Amino acid sequence: MKSASRDKPSSKKKPPADRPPAKPGLQARAAAAKILSAVVDRKLPLDGALDHEHGNPAYKALGEGDRALVRAILNTTLRHLPRIDAAIALLLDSPLPEGARALHHVLAVGAAQILYLDVPDHSAVDLAVEQANQDPRNRRFAKLVNAILRRLGREKEKILEEIAKIPPMPVWFLERLERAYGKEAAAAISESQLEPAAIDLTVKSDAAGWARKLNGEVLPTGGVRLAAFEGSIPSLEGFDQGEWWVQDAAASIPAKLFGDLSGKRVADLCAAPGGKTAQLIVAGGSVTAIDQSESRLKRLRSNLDRLGLKAETLVTDLTKFDPAELFDAVLLDAPCSSTGTTRRHPDVLWTKGPEDIAKLAGVQERLLRHALTLVKPGGAVVFSNCSLDPAEGEDVISRILQDTPNIERVRIDAAGWPGLESAITPLGEFRTIPAMLRMPATVASGLDGFYAAILRRVA
Template sequence: MVLNETKKKKPFKRSPQKPASARVSHEPPKPGLEVRATAAKLLAAAVDRKISLDGMLDLTHGNPAYKTLSDADRALARAILTTALRHLPRLEAAIASLLESPLPEGARALHHVLVVAAAQILHLGVPSHSAVDLAVEQANRDPRNRRFAKLVNAVLRRLVREKEEVLVATASVSPVPDWFRERLVKAYGAVEAERIAEAQLTPPAIDLTVKADPAAWADRLGGRLLPTGSVRLGEFEGSVTALEGFETGEWWVQDVAASIPAKLFGDLSGKRVADLCAAPGGKTAQLIAAGAQVTAVEQSPNRLARLKENLARLGMEAELVGGDLFAYSPDEKLDGVLLDAPCSSTGTTRRHPDVLWTKGVQDIEKLASLQERMLRHAVTLVKSGGIIVFSNCSLDPLEGEELVERVLADTPSLQRRPIDPEDWPGLEEAVTVKGEFRTTPAMLPPSEGFAGGMDGFFASVLSVK
């Protein structure tokens, strides 16, 4: 500023200048900045505060910043988040290898900015200059991180230059958290544990359960017929709801592993069966299609409404019961019960990678206790000679094999009905020595044009004497 010295004025005093950390940019955000900032915030919420992505990404009750994004930006935010969570230990190792010294304690916001950028550079094919520039802009706009903007720029530009070397160097880092890797090794051995961990890096394929003639629908949709009778779709653009057969209710989306438990009852023609944790309804629909008279029990009113909508699209009917399954007691004992119990969901991390970061051993123990109570209640609902299929999408034996053994040990009226692996060609390896199902994401190899893998599931068939 130049003062006019020909006029007398009061001495000019500069206002105290705000420190750099307190300045706020009033410039409009760069295109793409908001989606990266949102991804970093949601990543922090999942990893640091153990908040489920499903809730945050819900378009009705989810995160406000996420809901305000465009459809395209929401898709990008989801891609960044799921990729970052799948590869998190390796991304963190990559960043650490490029830092001269660790980030300051408490610099978690900066950490998440770097992880979001690294996920784009290493795995998403986003233009590198865009990922770097927007991360630097994020740092500059955050008072906590502004002083690290040059560091962000330097680290990420080096990551771009050394991308291939970094990918090779971090390939030996387990992609799952330590607590989960330890439980996998204990349950499956070191070699299989590594196969499972690596398989979870691959996003899941889309599998369909078809009402009738799955081979014909596989041809119509250009899909692959799986050993279970499910149809696996190849890569395609657009929405599943736009595919032939959706509007007319000829099929529904259901992972191949999730389709197995309902198939374990055998002939259900005319039999009375309850699905005790029914929503969203895929297994209920299978039971109806198999000829059973189905009662679908669901505690959540919102999920029960979704179940009703799904059955309506499929042109199917069931008796719907809303409420706590522990309060459910039919007038007459049933021929069968399907209990696909709420669990830690560690078998579904290909589609829900936040699970390994929002849950831990205590959650598994708590859920196993709840499942055991549910199974013991289910036994009281079934008549002599009836069948109970107990299942869940956990990879942890505490929620599967060990739980069933405990219930069998002190319930003389209950016995295991072993599954014959010869009845499941192509999935023989999933049938255990004791005759129970145990699938993992490392099973079902890929074929040309089609991804491999399946959710991790446990299922046991029990009969009442």
């Protein structure tokens, strides 16, 4: 007689049937929403999330085509986020529930595609609804996602017109810009960061010749700005020969402020990845490139090798650097909030805040005070960074000059910078903003926000 237990069905669960393959593009949208959450909610930098080796796992799992789509969605969403939020709010009868951040990011990613990217509306809607259905937190809102995004597509032009008056920048930073530059200039900066940055090259020589060869325009800085092109940077003429390197026009200014460095010993502090180091070498300097990161200096050495340039490199904590012989010139391009680079890094204004600016300004001042001890009497220190906030530029220099009697400001002559005269302040310092540098229609306009000042040790 069989035991009763054998007559009963097995209590073990059958292995689940294979799930149907995800809809094409779904994984890319899901990765974009996850990374948007990491940037906006957890203040993690976008570059780290999009790193091909150490980035977000959902991003790394994608093919290159989907990775490109994720980058486009995220850059667009972050550039336009205040307007996207406003568009969504216009179509909601009541605000999203507390704790519905995951739902917000699904809607924002969908809205960015409908409003600003060349993605079919039905695809953006369908994949956003599928995202909601696959997330237990959002499943009950799937119909809401469908309704909001479909209406957004139907009323796109009207909604775009209505949200156009909303500054595409966080309120906290826009208010700082208005105090520093006035409302009109702040609005221009805010709008300019919507445009992706151009590709600028610093050339060893013959800017006009390289502009002709590469279909570009010569910049007031002496570099070359490329027109839009298909392909990759390494495929361009002159790359393998080390005739030029990619460097935003504004970033090339600080090293140029020294002029001819023939026969001079120069220290480039915080040197990696090496664009400014290369400039100092080409200007004739015997350069010591210093950084506290060995991995960053490894990248600098690789860049210099391609360019056929040589520098001494030193891994050290700058604040403890005590050379046996003082330098003729020192460049300190200090770590900062990077708020001048939002055309390239639209996540910056969502991962930084006022407290970061204050902290970094303190770091910059400590580094600059030490940098001034490294230069000979009569030698020059150029201090620079890519922040738009005077707390990280003008205010630092002002404090240094007030309490350091053997240091003086060297005024920059606007006549020496045709095309960028408006970037020279009344005190003789450089202050570029992204809305500057109007270029011919064949290439993009604008440049990074940068600050630079020259200090001289008089004794």
